[in-house]
Amino acid sequence: MKASAADTRTTPPSAAPGRHPQRWLILGVICLAQLTVLLDNTVLSVAIPSLTTELHASTADVQWMINAYSLVQSGLLLTAGNAADRYGRKKMLIAGLALFGVGSLAAGLAQSSGQLIAARAGMGVGGALLITTTLAVIVQIFDDQERIKAIALWSTVNSLGFAAGPVLGGAVLDHFWWGAIFLINIPVVVLGLVAVVALVPESRSRQGDRPDLLGALLSVIGMTAVVYAIISGPDHGWTSAQVLLPAAVGVLVLGAFVAWESHIPYPMLDMHFFRDQRFVGAVAGAVLVAFGMTGSLFLLTQHLQFVLGYGPLDAGLRTAPLAVTVVALNLTGLGPWLAGKMGTPVTIAVGMSLVAAGLAAIAVLGAGGYHGMLVGLVVMGAGVALSMPVMANAIMSAIPPEKAGVGAGVNGTLAEFGNGLGVAVLGAVLNSRFAALVPAAVGASSLPAALAAVEPGPGGDAERAGISDAFARGLETSQLVGAAAVLAGGLLAALLLRRAERVERQGVSRTSEA
Numbered sequence: 001m002k003a004s005a006a007d008t009r010t011t012p013p014s015a016a017p018g019r020h021p022q023r024w025l026i027l028g029v030i031c032l033a034q035l036t037v038l039l040d041n042t043v044l045s046v047a048i049p050s051l052t053t054e055l056h057a058s059t060a061d062v063q064w065m066i067n068a069y070s071l072v073q074s075g076l077l078l079t080a081g082n083a084a085d086r087y088g089r090k091k092m093l094i095a096g097l098a099l100f101g102v103g104s105l106a107a108g109l110a111q112s113s114g115q116l117i118a119a120r121a122g123m124g125v126g127g128a129l130l131i132t133t134t135l136a137v138i139v140q141i142f143d144d145q146e147r148i149k150a151i152a153l154w155s156t157v158n159s160l161g162f163a164a165g166p167v168l169g170g171a172v173l174d175h176f177w178w179g180a181i182f183l184i185n186i187p188v189v190v191l192g193l194v195a196v197v198a199l200v201p202e203s204r205s206r207q208g209d210r211p212d213l214l215g216a217l218l219s220v221i222g223m224t225a226v227v228y229a230i231i232s233g234p235d236h237g238w239t240s241a242q243v244l245l246p247a248a249v250g251v252l253v254l255g256a257f258v259a260w261e262s263h264i265p266y267p268m269l270d271m272h273f274f275r276d277q278r279f280v281g282a283v284a285g286a287v288l289v290a291f292g293m294t295g296s297l298f299l300l301t302q303h304l305q306f307v308l309g310y311g312p313l314d315a316g317l318r319t320a321p322l323a324v325t326v327v328a329l330n331l332t333g334l335g336p337w338l339a340g341k342m343g344t345p346v347t348i349a350v351g352m353s354l355v356a357a358g359l360a361a362i363a364v365l366g367a368g369g370y371h372g373m374l375v376g377l378v379v380m381g382a383g384v385a386l387s388m389p390v391m392a393n394a395i396m397s398a399i400p401p402e403k404a405g406v407g408a409g410v411n412g413t414l415a416e417f418g419n420g421l422g423v424a425v426l427g428a429v430l431n432s433r434f435a436a437l438v439p440a441a442v443g444a445s446s447l448p449a450a451l452a453a454v455e456p457g458p459g460g461d462a463e464r465a466g467i468s469d470a471f472a473r474g475l476e477t478s479q480l481v482g483a484a485a486v487l488a489g490g491l492l493a494a495l496l497l498r499r500a501e502r503v504e505r506q507g508v509s510r511t512s513e514a
Contacts, residue, residue, distance in 0.1 A: 038161025072124030075224030081409025096129025101189035225250030230420030281496030288489030290418025325381025351387025352490025363479035
């Protein structure tokens with residue numbers, strides 16, 4: 001991998017191209033920035049009662065407080081990655097940290113629901129820049145041999161942020177007011193800014209690409225509309241106008257985006273990437289791992305609370321073994337080691353098979369209580385630890401280094417789509433199965449509503465038990481559907497990656513013979 005002209009100004013001549021002498025220290029800095037962003041994806045959930053009381057927030061207000069962040073962040077990922085490639089990854093990393101810090105300060109000091117929603121949207125802009133730029137910087141400062149190890153550590157931070165958000169938020173709220181969950185970001189942002197300015201080398205695309213303003217506009221509108229439809233589905237119903245209209249707009253605009261990008265000389269996202277079977281295989285695997293993991297956790301938290309009777313904090317803590325397993329195995333470097341020994345396709349196939357086995361174990365063994373779920377969570381975590389870093393590395397390796405920001409944007413966008421699809425599809429399977437099993441007299445599509453509709457009397461307990469059993473059977477069916485989808489995706493990804501490697505070897509062989 002060649003260093004850009006900007007890289008040569010910041011990297012001593014003795015350093016190997018693509019291997020910065022302070023690369024591990026820089027990785028620690030950008031992982032700290034990444035952790036801050038990820039915590040804010042989940043930390044707000046535990047503050048909902050406080051926000052409802054102190055800001056007099058309605059249910060719709062709370063939904064927008066949560067969704068404004070993820071909606072803006074998701075819609076801007078591709079554009080943020082492209083901006084990092086064109087204008088400098090270090091510049092965009094600094095801008096992302098600054099925007100995130102200012103947004104955090106505004107959120108912590110907000111006096112109304114509207115102010116908090118606007119502040120969260122601003123934090124989403126900074127978050128999009130940080131998510132894409134951190135991964136792009138990893139590609140620039142690590143060579144092919146070390147990159148997968150660095151991405152594994154980056155993935156570890158993703159899992160840690162996912163698990164630690166509710167726990168950290170609960171701890172802060174036990175001692176401070178709700179605004180403190182945002183203000184604790186400020187010292188981290190300041191530390192990150194100082195470290196980035198001092199340590200991170202500047203890099204950007206060597207090509208003098210003209211800005212693709214129309215492509216950026218189409219990308220933001222299309223992505224935002226689709227993500228909005230996915231977010232709105234569970235509340236408004238998947239066949240409602242509030243969901244179908246933005247979904248249709250999003251699909252049409254993204255179709256126009258693809259057509260535009262295919263016919264201009266300087267595209268924001270080069271559609272030729274999708275002709276690379278290695279890229280397509282890694283894309284398919286990344287979407288389906290996110291699909292299975294997020295969808296299953298969405299269902300699992302309901303099972304823990306509605307069926308097994310745990311409170312929100314206890315339920316959250318009981319999902320932690322998944323993240324703990326991912327963190328522990330990533331720190332050992334098991335995924336990169338296995339990929340080095342057995343190759344990327346086999347590692348992805350093994351990892352996604354474990355994710356599918358974990359989902360199946362949760363479905364089959366979870367009916368007997370939490371201990372059965374624990375087995376599934378650990379197995380699933382092992383699969384995620386093996387497959388996710390290898391797939392992220394495959395995506396980034398299939399894209400030229402000068403397009404690393406766009407590659408990171410693609411990776412983040414796929415994760416968002418997988419997350420949304422997992423909740424939507426597996427949630428729809430659960431609701432369909434539950435509605436079919438619940439007695440017609442109850443006629444409710446959710447467990448709390450169905451239980452509330454049961455009339456008091458001698459037969460009420462038996463009817464409630466039957467409803468809870470129907471919900472548990474619906475969960476089992478939806479988890480098994482998720483397991484089948486993940487297994488099929490893993491095998492497809494491995495097949496495409498194996499075929500791409502074979503074609504690449506044949507091309508090298510012909511070149512050497514010539």
